Amino acid sequence: MAANGADLVIDVHGLNKHFxxxxxxxxxxxxxxxxxxxGFLGPNGSGKTTTIRMLCGLLTPDSGEGTCLGYDILRExxxxxxxxxxxxxxxxxxxxxxxxxxxxxxxxxxxxxxxKARVEQALTHLGLADRATQLAGALSGGWKQxxxxxxxxxxxxxxxxxxxPTAGVDPKARREFWEELHALSARGITVLVSTHYMDEAxxxxxxxxxxxxxxxxxxxxxxxxxxxxxxxxxxxxxxxxSLAVTLRELSAVxxxxxxxxxxxxxxxxxxxxxQSLAPFMNDPALQWQxxxxxxxxxxxxxxxxxxxxxxVVAH
Amino acid sequence: MSYFSLSRWLGIVAKEFIQLRxxxxxxxxxxxxxxxxxxxFGYAINSDPKHxxxxxxxxxxxxxxxxILSGLKNSxxxxxxxxxxxxxxxxxxxxxxxxxxVVTIPxxxxxxxxxxxxxxxxxxxxxTDPSATSNALSAINQLAQTALVHDLVxxxxxxxxxxxxxxxxxxxxxxxxxxxxxxxxxxxxxxxLTMTMVLMTGLAITRETERGTMENLLATPATPLEVMTGKIxxxxxxxxxxxxxxxxxxxxLFGVPMIGNIGVLYLAVLLFIAANLTLGLTFSALxxxxxxxxxxxxxxxxxxxxxxxxxxxxxxxxxxxxxxGEVLPLTHFLRxxxxxxxxxxxxxxxxxEAWPIxxxxxxxxxxGLRFFKSTLD
Ligand SMILES: Nc1ncnc2c1ncn2[C@@H]1O[C@H](COP(=O)(O)OP(=O)(O)O)[C@@H](O)[C@H]1O
Ligand SMILES: [Mg+2]
Numbered sequence: 052m053a054a055n056g057a058d059l060v061i062d063v064h065g066l067n068k069h070f071x072x073x074x075x076x077x078x079x080x081x082x083x084x085x086x087x088x089x090g091f092l093g094p095n096g097s098g099k100t101t102t103i104r105m106l107c108g109l110l111t112p113d114s115g116e117g118t119c120l121g122y123d124i125l126r127e128x129x130x131x132x133x134x135x136x137x138x139x140x141x142x143x144x145x146x147x148x149x150x151x152x153x154x155x156x157x158x159x160x161x162x163x164x165x166x167k168a169r170v171e172q173a174l175t176h177l178g179l180a181d182r183a184t185q186l187a188g189a190l191s192g193g194w195k196q197x198x199x200x201x202x203x204x205x206x207x208x209x210x211x212x213x214x215x216p217t218a219g220v221d222p223k224a225r226r227e228f229w230e231e232l233h234a235l236s237a238r239g240i241t242v243l244v245s246t247h248y249m250d251e252a253x254x255x256x257x258x259x260x261x262x263x264x265x266x267x268x269x270x271x272x273x274x275x276x277x278x279x280x281x282x283x284x285x286x287x288x289x290x291x292x293s294l295a296v297t298l299r300e301l302s303a304v305x306x307x308x309x310x311x312x313x314x315x316x317x318x319x320x321x322x323x324x325x326q327s328l329a330p331f332m333n334d335p336a337l338q339w340q341x342x343x344x345x346x347x348x349x350x351x352x353x354x355x356x357x358x359x360x361x362x363v364v365a366h
Numbered sequence: 367m368s369y370f371s372l373s374r375w376l377g378i379v380a381k382e383f384i385q386l387r388x389x390x391x392x393x394x395x396x397x398x399x400x401x402x403x404x405x406x407f408g409y410a411i412n413s414d415p416k417h418x419x420x421x422x423x424x425x426x427x428x429x430x431x432x433x434i435l436s437g438l439k440n441s442x443x444x445x446x447x448x449x450x451x452x453x454x455x456x457x458x459x460x461x462x463x464x465x466x467x468v469v470t471i472p473x474x475x476x477x478x479x480x481x482x483x484x485x486x487x488x489x490x491x492x493x494t495d496p497s498a499t500s501n502a503l504s505a506i507n508q509l510a511q512t513a514l515v516h517d518l519v520x521x522x523x524x525x526x527x528x529x530x531x532x533x534x535x536x537x538x539x540x541x542x543x544x545x546x547x548x549x550x551x552x553x554x555x556x557x558x559l560t561m562t563m564v565l566m567t568g569l570a571i572t573r574e575t576e577r578g579t580m581e582n583l584l585a586t587p588a589t590p591l592e593v594m595t596g597k598i599x600x601x602x603x604x605x606x607x608x609x610x611x612x613x614x615x616x617x618x619l620f621g622v623p624m625i626g627n628i629g630v631l632y633l634a635v636l637l638f639i640a641a642n643l644t645l646g647l648t649f650s651a652l653x654x655x656x657x658x659x660x661x662x663x664x665x666x667x668x669x670x671x672x673x674x675x676x677x678x679x680x681x682x683x684x685x686x687x688x689x690x691g692e693v694l695p696l697t698h699f700l701r702x703x704x705x706x707x708x709x710x711x712x713x714x715x716x717x718x719e720a721w722p723i724x725x726x727x728x729x730x731x732x733x734g735l736r737f738f739k740s741t742l743d
Binding site for chain 1: 371389577585586587
């Protein structure tokens with residue numbers, strides 16, 4: 052890996068991107084270390100895909116700078132493409148080519164030596180060796196995703212950029228997919244993966260949360276949770292549905308969410324929250340317990356705060 | 367790192383061929399369009415219509431005029447359906463399509479004939495459909511020589527000895543330049559190439575954009591030059607196949623002469639294909655999706671058909687239309703093909719028609735490069 056002796060595989064800052072008058076990515080900074088599985092979270096339309104495309108040279112930032120694998124994102128996109136495996140949000144392999152033809156084509160685009168052998172190897176590893184002559188378009192969602200991952204890995208990239216790779220994939224396939232990602236990470240391959248799923252967020256070493264183009268939090272799951280200093284109480288028993296309605300009216304309560312048989316009541320001011328909840332805590336039908344806020348509590352908090360304070364408005 | 371890798375380029379070419387082969391409809395169009403068009407156009411023109419409705423406007427009646435008219439009738443090309451009372455009625459009959467021809471025998475025709483003044487017989491033809499009249503027109507000139515052979519005897523035989531005793535003045539109306547089948551079959555080659563080359567390249571590239579596969583392609587180290595040229599190579603070959611098919615059918619079915627050098631013709635074809643492909647590429651750079659690429663193609667194709675001299679004789683068009691026509695590659699290509707096939711033209715004669723095509727291509731390439739994106743911006 053070139054220049055940036057440090058282990059920063061992605062190191063960009065001040066990235067901006069407009070589409071017409073629409074400011075889609077705002078002063079974004081991102082650092083990802085080698086071997087990390089880095090989760091990139093944010094609601095739809097918050098700029099995740101746009102950011103990933105800027106990282107691999109598919110979009111040119113309006114301003115900003117930085118490196119990806121030590122190569123300058125503005126001046127050396129071709130070098131970056133050579134060493135990055137990018138899996139697009141939508142399946143973007145050729146549905147009218149067979150599985151083998153798709154892999155062979157990719158191998159050729161990267162000018163790989165011993166193409167035939169590597170393609171066969173990938174097919175075997177995928178478990179698709181006996182279906183290699185099927186058209187890619189005939190595959191189910193889960194298999195398409197596995198094919199796409201295999202194709203992205205064919206040229207042995209140092210960095211994987213995965214854009215919502217598990218959208219629409221069943222839980223079992225998702226779990227296998229994540230096991231594969233951890234295996235890759237153990238081999239020193241860095242993975243940046245965007246996702247909507249909280250359980251997937253928790254499987255990442257590091258996280259970043261982006262909203263309307265602005266990075267709101269970055270770090271390990273614990274760091275992200277701690278950074279917002281939220282207090283969450285879990286309450287069980289009684290009529291939780293009507294209790295939720297009542298609690299939402301309290302000014303110290305920021306969010307009330309149902310988790311199975313419990314309600315999670317979250318606020319950012321510990322004392323104010325405790326005072327507001329005091330009358331309900333005396334109700335013998337209810338059992339109260341302070342719990343650690345979940346990632347989801349934190350993300351919803353970030354979203355609400357952004358909406359309330361103005362400059363960053365989700366749409 | 368190279369900006370052009372032969373292996374990558376071949377990979378793109380191979381992929382395009384595989385996709386083309388699986389796309390039955392496109393594949394069918396490639397072979398089907400030339401065959402169907404050629405057969406339709408060719409046979410429509412090949413037909414030799416006879417017994418065409420003809421009116422007579424006669425201001426003079428004599429043995430001679432009767433002989434001439436019966437001679438016309440015997441040629442089987444003319445069938446007399448009525449007599450016009452005056453010029454206005456004759457005009458109307460032509461205009462409404464009631465008759466294809468009006469034969470006008472002027473006053474004092476017989477007297478002038480006997481004096482050896484070689485009077486003129488006027489034949490007005492509705493030439494909107496020239497293929498319908500061309501054979502009849504050539505028949506009437508033959509007739510002028512033979513119709514009066516039996517009548518001009520004795521002292522008047524001397525009149526028959528001159529080239530012709532009378533003159534036939536043909537006045538083709540509505541369409542002064544009669545296009546023949548030889549003219550149209552080679553022309554069809556240019557029309558088909560314009561259609562398929564511009565459309566197919568336009569579609570080939572917007573298809574990748576529309577399906578999202580372009581993002582994947584651009585994320586690999588493949589360069590725009592490799593992608594663009596790699597994707598059009600198959601279509602160059604398709605163009606050459608179409609040309610060969612058309613030439614073969616033109617020869618086999620219609621006996622279109624091929625006087626000039628076929629090598630020269632193929633070089634001109636390559637230039638023309640290249641010009642159309644660059645236009646297709648430029649359209650695909652401008653279009654957001656396949657539908658738009660298709661619309662742009664038709665927007666270009668229609669004037670090409672109409673103003674190139676394929677549909678209507680070039681010299682019969684108004685000045686502005688000729689100016690537009692001169693810009694279109696098809697106009698020049700038609701002249702080259704007709705020149706090479708029918709007149710035996712070589713390099714020295716086609717040069718003046720080749721450079722406008724090259725210039726068109728250059729301008730279109732510059733525009734295309736301005737709009738072509740190697741990113742998704
Ligand atoms: N090519 C484009 N042209 C115009 N607007 C775009 C384009 N790509 C994305 N956008 C807009 O930018 C915003 C961010 O999109 P995106 O990066 O795809 O978000 P995400 O991946 O987080 O869902 C959205 O509002 C989207 O409509
Ligand atoms: Mg996205």
